[in-house]
Amino acid sequence: MYVLHIGNKNYSSWSLRPWVLMRTLGIPFEERLTPFPTGSSFSLFRAFSPNGRVPCLVDDGWAVWDSLSIVEYLAERHQGVWPADGSARAWARSAAAEMHSSFTALRNLCPMSCGVRVEPFPMSDALKHDLFRLGDLWNDGLARFGGPFLAGDRFGAVDAFFAPVTFRAQSYGLTFEGAAAAYPKRLLDLPAMLEWYAAGLAETWREPDHEAEIRAAGTLVEDLRAIA
Template identity: 60%
Template sequence: MFKLYIANKNYSSWSLRPWVLMRELGIPFDEQLRPFNDGPTLAFGDVSPSGRFPCLIDGDTLVWDSLAIAEYLAESHDQVWPADKIARAFARSAAAEMHSGFPHLRNICGMNVGIRVELSAIPDGLANDIARIDALWNDGLTRFGGPFLAGERFTAVDAFFSAVAFRVQIYDLKLSAPAAAYAQGLLALPSMQDWYAAALKETWRKALYEREALAAGRIVADYRQTA
């Protein structure tokens, strides 16, 4: 069985991607969760060569980085990417854009799923990232008919935008009606609901990520369990 190493469900957007992908596609795995602490950011070097999670272990094979994990899984599970060539090209492009882009969204609106934040400002860079996400989601939904970005089935591209759906909820990001409905659809998935419920039960806190949330704006709600 695959072994998937992940960090906190409250904070780790990168861990969410392969986790939700495998859960939604029914790919069995053994979850290994290790929380962040207030030490070095690259804290998982005993497992992952990059010092970061997620990291997938398959027998003697070690795969790190969320996109590499998705591609590795696709070699043995056809449903990871769309079957249609055109939809698959779109899905891979959109997932890669998410993997490498949207720096303002990442830096200002960090994933902290148990809280709700009223943003103090939306700088131009963040506004541009939100607009691009809205346009990309509408493009996929329109071209391939929904309800997922590349058609009727959940695939890796949806997994890669799952953390954005949480950010829409956390920061009340404004999107067009189709894009907002897509985000709500992701949040309603059984795997996303399970991730969210587990995140709320975590009592671990990393000071850096808590400061980032405070820097973004005013915390208007905190649903997380306390120690």
């Protein structure tokens, strides 16, 4: 059985991607969660991950690291990771790769923390641009392939790559126009997303650097997490 190493569910957007994909597609795996330590996590995570980061998938002793690589590894072994249609598959891969390599302002200015609600500080032009591009991308996929997911009628890898954005939308009150407006809630209502969210709220770990990023993002309105 696969072993998927992840970080805190409240914080770890990168870990969420393969986790929610495998849960939703019914790909069995053993979860091993290692909380982020204070300071550098490199030495701790190096015990199971070659690059000292999460997520990391281990298959029969062989480590596959980085969320994009993990998804491609799974796609070689399981149906439904990417769309069967060639055009939809090409679009989905492009959109997932863009999410993987771009949207820096969104990552930095709206860090993922499932259990908080934040009134964000005035948006920078870079963040506005990222949000505009997200809405544009989602509307394109939903219109092009008919929805309700980005590349058609089934949840797949491209949706998994944007799953962390939907938690950010919930935490920071981010909104989108057109068909994209309903997309975050659609993902948040998936059973696997509800499972991840409940586990994130139950965590009592607090990592100072992640908490500082949240405070820098805006005014904390509500903290729904279990008491540390």
